Amino acid sequence: MTTYFNEEFETLPRTALEALQLMRLKSAVERVYNNVPFYRTAYDSARIRPDSVTSLEDLQRLPFTTKQNMRDSYPYGLFAVPMEEIVRIHASSGTTGKPTVVGYTRKDISNWADLMARSLVTASVHKGDIIHNAYGYGLFTGGLGAHYGAEQLGASVIPISGGNTKRQIMIMEDFSSTVLTCTPSYSLFLAEEAKAGGVDFRNLKLRVGIFGAEPWSESMRSEIEAKLNLTALDIYGLSEIMGPGVAQECFEGKCGLHIWEDHFIPEIINPETGERVAEGEKGELVITTITKQGIPLIRYRTRDITSITYEPCVCGRTHARIARMSGRSDDMMIIRGVNVFPSQIESILVRIEGVEPHYLLIVDRKENLDTLEVQVEVDEQIFSDEIKVLQGLSKRIEKEIKDMLGVTCTVKLVEPKTIQRSEGKAQRVIDKRAL
Amino acid sequence: MMVEQISIFIENKSGRLAEVSRILGDAGVNIRALSLADTSDFGILRLIVNDRDKAMAALKGKGFTVNKTVVVAVEVPDQPGGLASILQVLDSETINVEYMYAFVERCGSNAVIIFRFDETEKAIAVLAAKGFNMLEGERLYGI
Numbered sequence: 001m002t003t004y005f006n007e008e009f010e011t012l013p014r015t016a017l018e019a020l021q022l023m024r025l026k027s028a029v030e031r032v033y034n035n036v037p038f039y040r041t042a043y044d045s046a047r048i049r050p051d052s053v054t055s056l057e058d059l060q061r062l063p064f065t066t067k068q069n070m071r072d073s074y075p076y077g078l079f080a081v082p083m084e085e086i087v088r089i090h091a092s093s094g095t096t097g098k099p100t101v102v103g104y105t106r107k108d109i110s111n112w113a114d115l116m117a118r119s120l121v122t123a124s125v126h127k128g129d130i131i132h133n134a135y136g137y138g139l140f141t142g143g144l145g146a147h148y149g150a151e152q153l154g155a156s157v158i159p160i161s162g163g164n165t166k167r168q169i170m171i172m173e174d175f176s177s178t179v180l181t182c183t184p185s186y187s188l189f190l191a192e193e194a195k196a197g198g199v200d201f202r203n204l205k206l207r208v209g210i211f212g213a214e215p216w217s218e219s220m221r222s223e224i225e226a227k228l229n230l231t232a233l234d235i236y237g238l239s240e241i242m243g244p245g246v247a248q249e250c251f252e253g254k255c256g257l258h259i260w261e262d263h264f265i266p267e268i269i270n271p272e273t274g275e276r277v278a279e280g281e282k283g284e285l286v287i288t289t290i291t292k293q294g295i296p297l298i299r300y301r302t303r304d305i306t307s308i309t310y311e312p313c314v315c316g317r318t319h320a321r322i323a324r325m326s327g328r329s330d331d332m333m334i335i336r337g338v339n340v341f342p343s344q345i346e347s348i349l350v351r352i353e354g355v356e357p358h359y360l361l362i363v364d365r366k367e368n369l370d371t372l373e374v375q376v377e378v379d380e381q382i383f384s385d386e387i388k389v390l391q392g393l394s395k396r397i398e399k400e401i402k403d404m405l406g407v408t409c410t411v412k413l414v415e416p417k418t419i420q421r422s423e424g425k426a427q428r429v430i431d432k433r434a435l
Numbered sequence: 436m437m438v439e440q441i442s443i444f445i446e447n448k449s450g451r452l453a454e455v456s457r458i459l460g461d462a463g464v465n466i467r468a469l470s471l472a473d474t475s476d477f478g479i480l481r482l483i484v485n486d487r488d489k490a491m492a493a494l495k496g497k498g499f500t501v502n503k504t505v506v507v508a509v510e511v512p513d514q515p516g517g518l519a520s521i522l523q524v525l526d527s528e529t530i531n532v533e534y535m536y537a538f539v540e541r542c543g544s545n546a547v548i549i550f551r552f553d554e555t556e557k558a559i560a561v562l563a564a565k566g567f568n569m570l571e572g573e574r575l576y577g578i
Contacts, residue, residue: 378444378477378500385442385479385504385551386533387472413477415446417498 005121024290103294116149119248134182141243184216188368191227256321271329372409462493470536
């Protein structure tokens, strides 16, 4: 017997769900047209009147919203309500060092808590569970998002946040935590550290882990389940849309993530043409938020590659399922849960070197943690006959990247022309992580 | 009083040093003195050669990053205490040595110490005042 957080909405028959979506979509389009100049201009120039959206199919006629649009509107340009109604602001890394900013009304926060609670229940979490929440707290939506959902559900939440792994293991053990929420790579790092410290996960009370915020794979799932002795489930979310809890894999089916269609309309498109692809086919996930007030987004291009299925699920939920994210349609890398674009690193190098740099980013996973190596070619501009000058340069680049992007990296200086030149677009990233 | 040295950036991997010396050999460049400073990832090869321009052109042509730096060559008697006598003077005048290396003249009883100072002019003035003999570049290149 499946337990639901909100049975009525989670099991709405398809026709009722779509009727609800249409009603909410119309209202969302109306609201952005009236309150957000960006959308008004876009719809006016495409000659689309908000009241001409009369079916879910009409959504396809609306233009996309992109991360670039959010960047151009930095920080509050896409907010649809006056600042007095915004009670929380989050941000995620953007492509130029400027973050992407999102604002939540009180109602948005409560919807988010409900959807996160729904996601937790979908992962079999219930009142009485003790949730060890190791997602980072702060501007990043992971920590607070999972936290509010846990409280909304009535579970006991330990706001441990990230870092200090030895202490995390002690607390997990002493506090009898039953649920772990963190990035998949951090869970494996926890396992290694526990093993080194003589702690056996079989003696812990952990029962289920809810992992997200970075790409992972079925083989990683098996490894995590074996090493941490728990059921590992996938959660999906992004700050632009809300944060964690946009979609959640169910404990019963363990096959795809239910995307909460009473709040979000998912579409899968061909990232080249922008056309929708057939059910089950891979493409870029596009999400329309239909209940958000603070910053509603119409047809937001997530750049995440997945597929969708409307097949009924064994858990009884009627909401469509998206497959585990299999990549990105842009060059964004996710390193230890942090979004990093090569262009961000490039702009840091340009600032330091004063010229267009030749560089290569090598992403790897060592001892279960993502590593980033930045190879920089030494040209006459930056070369010095003194070791300390070159070492100082490496340190400075490492520090700037850490300060601007929040990612630890090592800089390796290499001879000119060692980084391969390709025709057209240079290859800037080598991802060695076997996912 | 000044000597021009060329520096070459090389990655710390096998065969790079051989490659540099082969290029110089093929170009007919003679190496007078050298030093290699290295870290775990990269090294800087510093050379005094008979023909700087030819050496730089040959190395750049093969894709190496090369630059020219001014260093000072000081002659000291090839005997115990020779180096110490210079360093003492530099120390008392608080002149910083960025790096240094040495070689012994082929004929004659002197050693030559190559210094890279952060304040080259001041160092030359101090050493000259103390009576040290500094070699002209042309003399060194032609040894």
